[in-house]
Amino acid sequence: MAINHVDTVVVGGGIVGLAHALAAARRGDRVVLFERDEHAVGASIRNFGMIWAVGQQRGAIYQRALRSRDIWQEISAKTGLWAAPTGxxxxxxxxxxxxxxxxxxxxxxxxxxxxxxxxxxxxxxxxxxxxxxxxxxxxxxxxTEVNVDPRQAIPAVAGYLAEEYGVDVRFGTAVRGIAAPTVSTTAGEWRADRILVCSGNDFATLYPEVFAASGxxxxxxxxxxxxxxxxxxxxxxxxxxxxxxxxxxxxxxxxxxxxxxxxxxxxxxxxxxxxxxxxxxxxxxxxxxxxxxxxxxxxxxxxxxxxxxxxxxxxxxxxxxxxxxxxxxxxxxxxxxxRDGRTELVVDPEPGVTVVNGVGGAGMTLSFGLAEEVLAR
CATH class of the missing domain: 3.30.9.10 (D-Amino Acid Oxidase, subunit A, domain 2)
Structure with a gap:
């Protein structure tokens, strides 16, 4: 069986996964993103569309929110995505x-x-x-607050990744298992230097022991x-x-x-x-x-x-x-x-693999900034 090679694999097509795919692509990586559903149906489209910096924890998290807001506005300027700076x-x-x-x-x-x-x-x-x-x-x-329409914004960001950076966005493709550097999917076997697991609410399938201990x-x-x-x-x-x-x-x-x-x-x-x-x-x-x-x-x-x-x-x-x-x-x-005050879960369950989850209700507000921080580690 042929094995496909890329620099970065991202698992999950919600806002956290999309943000990490963008951060990796901006670093020059060849990126493939896998999302098991045919289109986004989870938390990333079921929210207010608020990029809500003012409500975030003071200090570094507030600055992360402002950085995310800037990226939303950059994407809007390039694509025409509706992102209203309403405050x-x-x-x-x-x-x-x-x-x-x-x-x-x-x-x-x-x-x-x-x-x-x-x-x-x-x-x-x-x-x-x-x-x-x-x-x-x-x-x-x-x-500082920006309003996007989540049902439009999530597919628009996915399209932007594909068109602007050549990210291979594969909706309707499930990840069966990971044994780094190999990712087994319904679209075949893939090898990558970096694997980012941003699986959102489905946190029991891949690395269940990580999530069992995560809180x-x-x-x-x-x-x-x-x-x-x-x-x-x-x-x-x-x-x-x-x-x-x-x-x-x-x-x-x-x-x-x-x-x-x-x-x-x-x-x-x-x-x-x-x-x-x-x-x-x-x-x-x-x-x-x-x-x-x-x-x-x-x-x-x-x-x-x-x-x-x-x-x-x-x-x-x-x-x-x-x-x-x-x-x-x-x-x-x-x-x-x-529920313990942490704003995200970032764990490396094995070399070459990073799990990113637990951003709570602030995914639209924090994900772009968080992804840049994770990729810079």
Whole structure:
């Protein structure tokens, strides 16, 4: 049997795999990427499309997010991929929410240097067409966030890799096993100096012992989407409310967060129990994406809870007003998550093989920057 030779094999066609294929190709490698499904169907297309730098852990992870944002914009400029630099608004309706935002801005110089600032309620209403003025007492504006449409972006990046760098992108090709430097696939045997396993939610097939010891669990989420908004209506900045301040690592060190957490646990116990925080983004064709909830376990049932969906949409109505709020799509997603504070899992199970996983819900935000760091090791 003939054996194919390349410099780098990437396993997995989600955003993590695509990002590592790009990083390898930019180093001059001959790259082949294998994805078992005929097209992307996992977490990489089931998200908001938010490149959400402002929510990431301060320091190196924030810088990684900014680097990823730059790469998204580079790809957009070369391909016409829709990547809107909308920025984001964190809306405060209670004093404890405002206190967290004010503390974050006051104590986070890198964000301030990039334009993150507190604005008045009136200014927030002017910036965001969906912002509900009633009850709003202030907001945080961040200009660094970029909105992509994940269902378009993932295949567009795959096409860009093939056309710009000659990456051999093989969807519908399963990897049966790895014994470095050989990769056995349904498209034959391949040899490579570097093998990158970016298998996402399927982390039990290749190197199961690595994942058994990794601490990874699966996070199940629920999301919703409206139809196209009327008359070309545009959301503008992506939006979130007070619950989001309890979800993202950027705010964990804020001393004011404890009081907010205590109040939310008392007033919104269902939301806290089900990991609900509410974000709003828009797709390229004008639909609005709403979510989400978070449940962590090794295995999840496949069913969506309408009670969770109702909790999400009710909370959204408290800070946003949509021209046409009718829901046309509902779905669940599932992604690997590390619950101990690590932002990624990077392991070398044998010489020449690197496993990259566990980026959680920040894959769109962090993967391009992470891939450059992994390839530079």
């Amino acid at each position: 984001s608004l964190h809306l405060a309706q209670r004093p404890d929410e405002l206190a967290v935002l004010e503390e974050f801005v006051a104590t986070t110089a890198p964000a301030r240097e990039r334009g993150t600032t507190m604005i008045t309620a009136a200014e927030a209403v002017k910036r965001g067409r969906a912002v509900r003025e009633e009850g709003l007492i202030g907001a945080m504006w961040s200009p 990874l669990v699966r996070c199940k989420l629920q999301m919703l989407r409206t139809g196209v908004q009327p008359d070309g209506w545009q959301l503008g900045p992506m939006l979130c409310g007070g619950l989001t301040l309890l979800h993202y690592a950027a705010f964990e060190d804020c001393t004011a967060r404890a009081a907010l957490d205590a109040r939310m646990r008392e007033e919104l116990p269902f939301h806290r129990e089900h990991g609900i925080h509410v974000l709003l983004s828009q797709t390229a064709d004008g639909r609005l994406t709403i979510g989400d909830s978070h449940a962590y376990a090794a295995t999840h049932d496949p069913f969506a809870s309408e009670e969770i969906n109702e909790a999400i949409t009710t909370y959204l109505r408290g800070f946003a007003r949509l021209p046409d709020p009718r829901i046309t799509e509902r779905w669940t997603g599932c992604y690997p998550s590390l």
